[in-house]
Amino acid sequence: MDDFYRIKRLPPYVFNIVTGLKIEARKRGEDIIDFGMGNPDQPTPKHIVDKLVEAAQNPRNHRYSASKGIYKLRLAITDWYKRRFNVDLDPETETAATIGSKEGLAHLALAIIEPGDAILVPNPTYSIHKYSAVIAGGEIRSIPLGPGIDFFDELQKATKECWPKPKILVINFPHNPTTEVVDKGFFEKIVAFAKEHNIMVIHDLAYADTVFDGYVAPSFLEVDGAKDVGVEMFTLSKSYNMPGWRVGFCSGNKRMVSALTRMKSYLDYGMFQPIQIAATVALNGPQECVKEICDMYELRRNVLVESFNKAGWEMTRPKATMFVWARIPERFRAMKSLEFSKFLLEKAKVSVSPGVGFGEMGDEFVRIALVENEHRIRQAAKCVKKALEG
Numbered sequence: 001m002d003d004f005y006r007i008k009r010l011p012p013y014v015f016n017i018v019t020g021l022k023i024e025a026r027k028r029g030e031d032i033i034d035f036g037m038g039n040p041d042q043p044t045p046k047h048i049v050d051k052l053v054e055a056a057q058n059p060r061n062h063r064y065s066a067s068k069g070i071y072k073l074r075l076a077i078t079d080w081y082k083r084r085f086n087v088d089l090d091p092e093t094e095t096a097a098t099i100g101s102k103e104g105l106a107h108l109a110l111a112i113i114e115p116g117d118a119i120l121v122p123n124p125t126y127s128i129h130k131y132s133a134v135i136a137g138g139e140i141r142s143i144p145l146g147p148g149i150d151f152f153d154e155l156q157k158a159t160k161e162c163w164p165k166p167k168i169l170v171i172n173f174p175h176n177p178t179t180e181v182v183d184k185g186f187f188e189k190i191v192a193f194a195k196e197h198n199i200m201v202i203h204d205l206a207y208a209d210t211v212f213d214g215y216v217a218p219s220f221l222e223v224d225g226a227k228d229v230g231v232e233m234f235t236l237s238k239s240y241n242m243p244g245w246r247v248g249f250c251s252g253n254k255r256m257v258s259a260l261t262r263m264k265s266y267l268d269y270g271m272f273q274p275i276q277i278a279a280t281v282a283l284n285g286p287q288e289c290v291k292e293i294c295d296m297y298e299l300r301r302n303v304l305v306e307s308f309n310k311a312g313w314e315m316t317r318p319k320a321t322m323f324v325w326a327r328i329p330e331r332f333r334a335m336k337s338l339e340f341s342k343f344l345l346e347k348a349k350v351s352v353s354p355g356v357g358f359g360e361m362g363d364e365f366v367r368i369a370l371v372e373n374e375h376r377i378r379q380a381a382k383c384v385k386k387a388l389e390g
Contacts, residue, residue: 009134014357018341022351033380035368036351038176038322040241042296045289048240051281055274065270068261069097069249073276076283077249084208085219093254094227096261097279099271101206101235101248102128104260107267108202108231108250109136111259118166120158120199122151124355124362126176129204133170141166144361146178152189159197169194169230172204174217174320177358177367181211181319184218187226194229200256201230207321209239209290212298215319221252231256238322239290240282247271247279297322300370300377307381312388324368325355329388336363347387350380 018036025032043049055061068074074091081087089095098104105128113119115137121130123142130140141162143154159166171190173182187203194201203220211217220232231252237243250260270276304324305317315326327333328340335343337354344350344366353369355362372380 006135010131014338014354017338018345018351018354021342021345025345025349030349032345032349032351033372033376033383034351035370035372035380036353037371038238038369039371040238040243040293040322041371041373042241042293044241044245045282047285047289048242048278048282052274052278055277058274061273061277063273065273065276067264067268067270069095069270070273070276070280073097073280073283074249076280077251080283081219081221081251085222087219087221089221089251090254094257095249095251096257096264097270097276098233098248098250098260098264099268100237100246101204101233102132103246103268104233104248104250105129105202105204106132106135107263108256108260109133109138111263112200112256113138113168116164117168118162118164120155120162120166120169122171122175123360124177124358124365125170126172126204126358129170129172130359133168138168142359142361145175145180146361151180152186152193155193159193159199166197166199168200168202170202170204171220172206174207174211176206176321177323177353177355177362177365178325179318179321179323181215181217184222187218187220187223190220191223191225191229195225199229200253201226202256203230203232205232205234206238208234210294210297210322211320212294212301212317213319217320227252227254229253231260236279236282239293241289241293242279242282245275245279247275247282297370300372300374303374304368304370304377304381307378308384311381311385313384322370324370325365326352326368327365332388333364337366341366344384344387347390348380348383350383350387 078089078091109132113136117138119133119138122145235248337356341354353367355365
């Protein structure tokens with residue numbers, strides 16, 4: 001397998017090491033408290049499931065669908081953007097449904113990247129932001145992102161030093177894994193920067209609704225001129241507890257959306273149509289469930305940060321996402337993130353994601369997903385306290 005060109009460009013998946021150890025521990029009967037994968041643990045809201053069941057009863061919905069999404073779903077997407085961000089989009093030319101945002105990002109990269117193109121990506125970052133470009137033949141230029149770093153300054157420096165001239169900037173705010181957030185002014189600078197340097201922008205807005213303490217996440221497309229330079233991805237996975245449904249969309253620049261639509265037309269027939277119908281109901285229907293889901297993550301965040309701080313592991317409250325990006329306690333920092341994650345699994349029976357899996361600049365951190373209930377979070381804090389003191 002190592003002889004295949006694209007496989008050779010992909011490094012070993014760091015998270016598989018911790019996952020393998022976790023599976024072995026569970027086989028031995030150990031109770032592992034799992035904060036590793038950002039996999040929502042609550043059910044999809046009932047009204048969405050009910051619509052799926054109803055639509056699945058209709059044989060007409062069992063046929064091939066449209067790769068860019070049925071019209072009513074695309075219309076629901078554009079209506080959602082208008083309500084949420086006062087952004088006008090054409091459902092025919094400026095949005096396309098995707099099989100989750102990962103599929104959209106991967107196929108968009110295949111559509112617009114040529115071998116050797118330079119792609120600007122934060123480091124650390126969620127793996128698909130980087131490896132969609134790598135799989136498509138692009139060359140990655142890392143931009144440092146994290147506490148105390150001015151990302152825009154670093155972006156400007158990297159662009160001046162980059163050869164060949166960068167073609168695409170991939171960003172994601174609120175950010176996974178660092179939980180960094182931005183305001184609309186940041187996106188205004190990004191749009192001006194992209195126009196100046198003739199760079200396309202791909203923004204992943206996966207955590208638009210998972211925001212706390214009064215923070216409101218802006219859309220990249222809110223900025224005048226944003227549609228001239230880029231697109232925005234969104235997914236229903238987190239906002240509506242629909243991770244396994246695989247529903248997302250790409251909206252914005254007509255040329256980029258058209259390229260994605262063309263690529264998808266060769267590769268898939270879209271989602272199972274009842275899923276698209278249910279997703280339409282999710283976007284158009286009552287939104288109280290979105291707030292309830294957000295409130296749950298906020299409570300878990302509060303419990304986790306408070307209990308882990310008491311346990312001797314200092315961390316701050318993120319303003320958004322379903323994660324805590326925690327710097328490894330100073331006494332253990334030399335271990336780096338993979339060995340520290342192994343240590344927690346062995347000594348505390350707690351599983352986290354090593355920061356190095358998101359990029360080498362994340363190696364002093366681990367990502368803790370808010371996917372366990374408050375009781376389990378407090379139990380984990382007690383176990384971590386014993387491990388750190390032992």
